[in-house]
Amino acid sequence: MSRKTEVFVIGGGPAGLSAAIVAAELGAETLLVDDSAKLGGQLIKQTHRFFGSSNRDAGIRGISIASKLCKDVENLKGRLTVLKNTAAVGFYSNNEVGILSQNAYERVAYQRAIVCTGATENSLAFENNDLPGVYGAGGVQTLMNVHGIRPGHKILMVGSGNIGLIVSYQLIQAGVEVVGLVEGLPTIGGYLVHASKIRRLGVPIYTSHTILQAIGETHVEGATLSRVDERFQPVPNTEFEIKCDCICLAVGLTPLIDLFQQAHCRMVHIGELGGLVPLHDSGMKTTNPDVYVAGDASGIEEATTAILGGRIAGARAYESLHGKSEKADQIVAEAKEELKTLRSGSTGERIRWGRERVLKEVGAC
Amino acid sequence: MSSLRIEAHPVLDFPTPKKVKFFFEGKEYEGYEGEPIAAALHAAGVKMLRRSPQKNRARGFFCAIGRCSSCIMEVDGEVNIMTCITPLKEGMQVKMQKGHGTIKP
Ligand SMILES: Cc1cc2nc3c(=O)[nH]c(=O)nc-3n(C[C@H](O)[C@H](O)[C@H](O)COP(=O)(O)OP(=O)(O)OC[C@H]3O[C@@H](n4cnc5c(N)ncnc54)[C@H](O)[C@@H]3O)c2cc1C
Numbered sequence: 001m002s003r004k005t006e007v008f009v010i011g012g013g014p015a016g017l018s019a020a021i022v023a024a025e026l027g028a029e030t031l032l033v034d035d036s037a038k039l040g041g042q043l044i045k046q047t048h049r050f051f052g053s054s055n056r057d058a059g060i061r062g063i064s065i066a067s068k069l070c071k072d073v074e075n076l077k078g079r080l081t082v083l084k085n086t087a088a089v090g091f092y093s094n095n096e097v098g099i100l101s102q103n104a105y106e107r108v109a110y111q112r113a114i115v116c117t118g119a120t121e122n123s124l125a126f127e128n129n130d131l132p133g134v135y136g137a138g139g140v141q142t143l144m145n146v147h148g149i150r151p152g153h154k155i156l157m158v159g160s161g162n163i164g165l166i167v168s169y170q171l172i173q174a175g176v177e178v179v180g181l182v183e184g185l186p187t188i189g190g191y192l193v194h195a196s197k198i199r200r201l202g203v204p205i206y207t208s209h210t211i212l213q214a215i216g217e218t219h220v221e222g223a224t225l226s227r228v229d230e231r232f233q234p235v236p237n238t239e240f241e242i243k244c245d246c247i248c249l250a251v252g253l254t255p256l257i258d259l260f261q262q263a264h265c266r267m268v269h270i271g272e273l274g275g276l277v278p279l280h281d282s283g284m285k286t287t288n289p290d291v292y293v294a295g296d297a298s299g300i301e302e303a304t305t306a307i308l309g310g311r312i313a314g315a316r317a318y319e320s321l322h323g324k325s326e327k328a329d330q331i332v333a334e335a336k337e338e339l340k341t342l343r344s345g346s347t348g349e350r351i352r353w354g355r356e357r358v359l360k361e362v363g364a365c
Numbered sequence: 366m367s368s369l370r371i372e373a374h375p376v377l378d379f380p381t382p383k384k385v386k387f388f389f390e391g392k393e394y395e396g397y398e399g400e401p402i403a404a405a406l407h408a409a410g411v412k413m414l415r416r417s418p419q420k421n422r423a424r425g426f427f428c429a430i431g432r433c434s435s436c437i438m439e440v441d442g443e444v445n446i447m448t449c450i451t452p453l454k455e456g457m458q459v460k461m462q463k464g465h466g467t468i469k470p
Contacts, residue, residue: 036430037450047376061376120432132412132425142429147404148379150369174371218423219412 001106005031005081007317008097008110010088010259013041014303015295015310016116017069022314023114024080026328028321031108032073032080033099035087038146039073040066041118041295043303045141047173048166050303051191065303088115091262095290112290112317115260116310119253119274119296124158127213133220137167137250144174152246156223157181157203158211164250165194171248172201179244180204182211182225184232191347210234211247220246253300263291268361272354273299281362283332284313285320292317299354305342308335369408385455402448402459403429403436414438414448418464438462442469 009020012034024030038044046062060068073080086101088108096107121136123129133152135143137159140151155176157168160183168178181198186208188195199205208228215222227238253274260278261267265286267276278286278293285292292313295306312335315328343352371379383398389406396405403414403426413423414436427435431450440446441458444466448459 063377130417130422130424132414132423135427139427139429143404143407143426144371145377147400148371148374148377149404149408150371151407152369173375219425 001104002096002109003031003106004109005029006111006321007031007314008108008113009033009116009314010097010113011041011116011118011295011297012036012039012082012084013116013118013295013306014043014065014069015118015297015306015313016041016114017073018307018310019114019116019292019294019314019317020080020082021069021072021076022311022328022331023318024076026315026318026322026325026331027079028318030080031083031110033083033086033088033108035085037085039070039082039084042138043069045138045145046166046303047145047170062303069307088259091259110290111321112292113263114284114292114294114310114313114317115263115278115297116293116295116306116313117256117259117297119300120256121249122252122254124211124249124251126211128216129214131214131216131220132218133216133246134214135246135248137163137248140167140246140248141170144170144176150174150176151248152220152244153177154179154244154246156211156242156244156247157250158247159183159250159252160185160188160190160195160205160207161250161252162190162194163253164248165190165198167248167250168198168203169194169201172198172203178203180206180225180242182209183207184210184228212239214247215241220244223247253296255297255300257297260286260291260293260297263288265291265293268358270299270354270357272350273301273358277358279358279362282312282336282359283316284309285316287362289320299351299358301351305339305351308339308342311335369410385453387453387455387457387459389459390461396453398454399452401429402438402440402446402451402453402457404449405453406448406459413461415461437466439466444468 006029007023009016009032020032043062043066090098210228213224222243226234265278265288280286294309294313315331319328385398415424427433431447436448437445438448439460439462
């Protein structure tokens with residue numbers, strides 16, 4: 001079977017949902033696919049109140065932002081088709097994408113594609129890192145916050161960025177003992193509010209430390225930690241063991257970009273944005289004029305910026321098919337203004353650099 | 366040790382769906398209908414889901430979203446089933462698959 005659509009959105013996280021909502025609201029026939037059973041991407045696993053722009057959902061829990069977006073999707077039924085449990089698996093050269101659901105494969109002929117696939121988690125090299133019981137933060141969150149099952153009784157968290165801190169707190173809420181938080185740097189990476197929360201709850205924090213080994217044969221029974229020097233090299237004779245039945249790695253995210261490569265979008269490596277990203281202009285259009293990007297796939301950031309990027313991509317994709325629209329222009333102008341505010345200040349500095357580099361490179365090609 | 370199922374949570378409500386029986390390596394287990402097979406096994410304390418074909422390393426639950434293939438098992442005679450995204454049904458026969466598994470003609 002095959003399908004046809006004007007705008008094809010891949011990924012149903014905050015970016016994809018927002019892009020699809022705007023494109024459909026403006027009047028484009030829109031199809032959205034997401035490979036999971038529930039729409040919302042990372043949001044469906046976030047029980048904490050979000051940081052971000054106050055007129056864009058800050059202070060609301062991630063799960064509630066997802067429900068809000070899903071309600072908007074629901075209201076657009078006639079114009080916006082949604083396929084869950086459906087993965088986009090390949091771009092063909094004739095503006096077609098292959099999609100795979102449980103047991104069926106179809107092709108989608110699109111005029112504009114907006115790819116919002118989010119990110120994948122980074123791993124860490126240490127002995128026995130493949131033992132059952134070593135998880136990424138995403139897996140832990142899915143098990144705990146979607147399926148209602150604890151990953152284990154005692155967990156060791158590796159990485160003290162916001163994700164490591166927030167997931168530690170979520171684990172404690174779910175009744176798991178966090179036996180320690182390991183960080184290679186001499187200081188905690190994430191926001192102080194999150195760090196002090198878990199410190200108050202008595203979680204031991206090991207800065208300037210790393211994990212050398214997971215202990216166990218068929219599953220994790222403990223871990224060996226050691227101190228590291230300024231060049232992240234383990235310091236001899238500082239090793240010690242810690243008992244735990246699982247280990248959670250929260251060591252960063254990388255944009256999920258294989259579909260852009262298949263679609264022949266030019267890629268650029270920008271460390272501040274998490275690695276390779278498709279080059280794109282301020283309207284979120286990649287170097288393939290029929291392919292747009294938004295959200296973490298365009299650079300690791302946050303839900304609020306993903307929503308705004310998605311709105312810009314949805315509006316511009318609509319315009320490229322139906323001609324100039326005042327309403328679309330207004331959506332883009334508002335989103336850009338909000339993004340500027342969000343990325344101002346010291347916490348937005350890295351992202352600002354990264355974004356500026358993308359725009360500079362686009363100008364150069 | 367206490368169960369891994371979350372009974373009370375300060376933010377989330379987990380509905381309690383129908384309990385079903387299933388089999389892992391021939392032994393009877395209980396889980397919730399519709400939850401991923403791997404989640405039901407995890408809740409029952411099963412951590413090793415298979416061994417890797419070449420180095421015989423233990424493999425278990427990992428990505429939870431059907432990407433990594435760490436949790437592939439034999440389900441009702443069919444091999445290479447991603448159990449982290451396959452819903453549990455009454456009476457399922459779940460087994461550790463040997464190596465890459467053989468597809469029955
Ligand atoms: C623990 C944690 C805490 C966070 N806290 C905050 C916070 O407080 N405030 C904030 O603003 N942000 C926060 N974030 C960040 C925020 O969740 C992400 O930046 C945001 O979800 C990115 O949105 P996205 O739509 O780009 O990607 P995602 O939310 O990752 O969604 C991508 C979707 O695409 C689907 N997909 C991927 N590939 C395919 C394919 N080939 N076919 C079909 N579907 C596909 C995925 O399954 C997923 O549903 C947090 C993140 C984490 C992990």
